[in-house]
Amino acid sequence: MTGFPSFAVFLKILINGVLVGCMYGVAAIGLSLIFGCMEIVFIAQGAVMILGAYCIYWMFTLTSIDPFFGFLLILPVFLAFGWLMYTGLFQRVAKAGKNPSLLLAFGLMVLLEHVMSLVWSPNTRTVATSYSALALGLGSINISFTRLMVSLLALITTGLVFLFLKKTMLGKAVRGVSEDMRAAALLGISPIWVSAATFSIGIALAGIAGVATSITYPFDPYFGFLFSLKALIAVAFGGLGSVEGALLGGVILGVLESLSSYTISAGWADAVAYVAFLIVLILRPRGLLGRSVEKI
Amino acid sequence: MIGKVLSMRNSGYFVGLILIGFCVTYPFIVDAEASYLVYFLFLTFIYVTLAQGWNLVAGYTGQVSLGQHAFFGIGCYMTAITWRAGWTGYLDPLAMLMSGIGAALVAIVIGLPLLAKLRGDYFALGTLGLGEILRVICINGGGLTGGAVGIGIESSAYKSMSPYYFIALLIALIALASLWLIMRSNIGLALVAIREDEMAAAANGIGVLKYKIFAFAVGAFITALCGSLHAYYIFHIHPAGVYSLNWAITPILMTILGGTGTFWGPILGAFILAGAFELANIWMPELHPIFSGAFIILVTLFLPDGIVSFFAGHRRGILRKLSLFNWIVQKT
Numbered sequence: 001m002t003g004f005p006s007f008a009v010f011l012k013i014l015i016n017g018v019l020v021g022c023m024y025g026v027a028a029i030g031l032s033l034i035f036g037c038m039e040i041v042f043i044a045q046g047a048v049m050i051l052g053a054y055c056i057y058w059m060f061t062l063t064s065i066d067p068f069f070g071f072l073l074i075l076p077v078f079l080a081f082g083w084l085m086y087t088g089l090f091q092r093v094a095k096a097g098k099n100p101s102l103l104l105a106f107g108l109m110v111l112l113e114h115v116m117s118l119v120w121s122p123n124t125r126t127v128a129t130s131y132s133a134l135a136l137g138l139g140s141i142n143i144s145f146t147r148l149m150v151s152l153l154a155l156i157t158t159g160l161v162f163l164f165l166k167k168t169m170l171g172k173a174v175r176g177v178s179e180d181m182r183a184a185a186l187l188g189i190s191p192i193w194v195s196a197a198t199f200s201i202g203i204a205l206a207g208i209a210g211v212a213t214s215i216t217y218p219f220d221p222y223f224g225f226l227f228s229l230k231a232l233i234a235v236a237f238g239g240l241g242s243v244e245g246a247l248l249g250g251v252i253l254g255v256l257e258s259l260s261s262y263t264i265s266a267g268w269a270d271a272v273a274y275v276a277f278l279i280v281l282i283l284r285p286r287g288l289l290g291r292s293v294e295k296i
Numbered sequence: 297m298i299g300k301v302l303s304m305r306n307s308g309y310f311v312g313l314i315l316i317g318f319c320v321t322y323p324f325i326v327d328a329e330a331s332y333l334v335y336f337l338f339l340t341f342i343y344v345t346l347a348q349g350w351n352l353v354a355g356y357t358g359q360v361s362l363g364q365h366a367f368f369g370i371g372c373y374m375t376a377i378t379w380r381a382g383w384t385g386y387l388d389p390l391a392m393l394m395s396g397i398g399a400a401l402v403a404i405v406i407g408l409p410l411l412a413k414l415r416g417d418y419f420a421l422g423t424l425g426l427g428e429i430l431r432v433i434c435i436n437g438g439g440l441t442g443g444a445v446g447i448g449i450e451s452s453a454y455k456s457m458s459p460y461y462f463i464a465l466l467i468a469l470i471a472l473a474s475l476w477l478i479m480r481s482n483i484g485l486a487l488v489a490i491r492e493d494e495m496a497a498a499a500n501g502i503g504v505l506k507y508k509i510f511a512f513a514v515g516a517f518i519t520a521l522c523g524s525l526h527a528y529y530i531f532h533i534h535p536a537g538v539y540s541l542n543w544a545i546t547p548i549l550m551t552i553l554g555g556t557g558t559f560w561g562p563i564l565g566a567f568i569l570a571g572a573f574e575l576a577n578i579w580m581p582e583l584h585p586i587f588s589g590a591f592i593i594l595v596t597l598f599l600p601d602g603i604v605s606f607f608a609g610h611r612r613g614i615l616r617k618l619s620l621f622n623w624i625v626q627k628t
Binding site: 035039041089092093096097099100103104106107108109110111112113114115118225229232233236240265267268270271274275277278281282 | 409410413414417418420421422424425428429432433435436541545549552553556585586588589590591592593596597600601
């Protein structure tokens with residue numbers, strides 16, 4: 001027990017929580033999009049994320065490409081990866097219901113984790129750039145430069161995904177399919193095509209989260225599952241299938257974790273997050289920003 | 297005559313009896329300490345039990361739980377704590393029973409809010425948090441749970457492999473028998489009705505919550521029995537090991553692989569998956585987990601309804617579903 005923090009410390013904890021939470025948010029948006037379209041919890045999201053982190057690691061250590069530039073290279077690759085994954089695997093079992101898709105995602109997670117541990121060894125890796133240790137002073141508060149950049153990245157990404165969903169034709173189709181697949185199909189939207197697009201965007205978002213992880217955290221091949229869980233909690237906070245809710249959920253989770261690890265202890269932080277998660281689930285099962293209309 | 301005895305209806309019983317007979321006599325034929333197959337069967341019996349525990353909750357009742365490892369861990373801890381305190385002995389049936397009942401009570405207490413409020417995916421997410429919360433509690437439990445190091449118990453009590461083998465077999469048979477009886481009673485009918493359409497079941501006078509909690513508690517009881525035996529076998533339990541999500545995921549995979557909501561599916565799935573894992577482990581230890589992942593993906597791609605559906609044929613499965621539906625309609 002450290003007691004209640006003073007205002008400056010409180011602010012610092014809050015900012016730190018928001019910065020970490022933005023990262024959870026990006027992973028959660030991908031999860032949320034995939035859930036909206038395919039109705040499955042894509043459990044391999046974390047493993048895909050770590051794959052992204054390793055790609056950045058390789059680029060950085062072999063050719064010393066800056067992670068923020070490497071990000072631009074990773075994006076199209078992961079979009080294509082997601083597209084292939086959907087058309088090659090998930091589309092084939094989509095008709096058989098949810099269980100096979102879930103199983104497929106799990107198999108993919110196991111496969112990815114172990115391929116990564118074979119290729120890059122199970123040792124913990126870090127991407128140490130010249131600006132990794134840089135901190136920005138803001139009065140008495142120090143903000144880590146990489147974390148700030150990462151959360152900016154997260155905000156921009158969320159904004160782009162949001163605009164894509166609201167303004168573009170394809171985005172509207174995505175929303176239509178996630179609301180009612182049959183009605184969308186009746187209006188001439190191809191659910192397969194839209195699902196493939198959504199899935200690849202979800203995978204690309206996992207890649208972005210991976211870039212963010214690589215420069216802020218040390219990581220190993222099995223680190224991703226924990227992140228999948230956290231992203232899942234963030235999604236549930238915001239309500240399954242909602243984009244802005246997922247980001248908000250991520251931020252709430254980040255703040256909650258950093259507050260509880262300061263006021264109680266780091267060991268209990270996970271439990272506090274899960275208990276809050278259960279309470280939200282029970283009291284507001286549609287999430288904090290959830291729609292009141294029930295899906296049929 | 298032989299044709300009649302071996303008709304489709306009876307062949308299941310025969311195969312079952314022959315398999316049980318083989319399992320009972322096998323440790324007497326070979327040296328139980330040295331035989332790899334005895335160890336493998338011991339492990340597989342535990343997995344069969346765990347898979348059937350999940351099958352009852354998710355396969356028959358339709359409540360997809362991702363938190364079975366919580367009950368497994370409770371079983372482990374209750375057994376280890378009572379043994380360390382000197383209340384129970386080595387391989388004590390009382391301790392195992394108490395672990396099972398304790399887990400069932402926890403399942404009732406937790407199931408009351410979760411099962412009443414959460415449906416479908418939300419229930420799955422809620423139960424996922426359960427195991428994680430318990431893991432953190434055990435890490436921070438101080439002297440009672442031994443913190444992150446866990447509880448080590450006297451491994452000098454170990455004498456031979458055979459008692460483990462037979463207890464695992466007994467637990468598996470108890471689980472199978474109770475599942476068989478439940479599914480052939482009115483309770484089983486109610487559970488399947490809840491899975492198919494909760495609203496319609498409630499409209500027909502089924503106390504939905506009561507039956508869901510019953511299935512959840514029985515599933516927890518069965519799972520905790522395995523946890524208890526695991527504690528006796530491993531002699532040192534620690535939070536990361538017994539609350540590992542693997543204890544929830546592997547049985548789920550086995551059930552889906554064999555066929556969810558079928559009696560034989562989880563048994564078949566457990567044997568095939570455990571066998572595949574062990575063989576891969578022997579022949580290519582380096583590549584074993586990669587093989588396992590690829591195996592899961594391949595089976596899902598080509599047999600999405602489980603292996604049992606491959607034998608039963610899709611047509612018969614649909615016919616059976618229809619007749620069951622008719623039966624429920626007539627009955628209620």
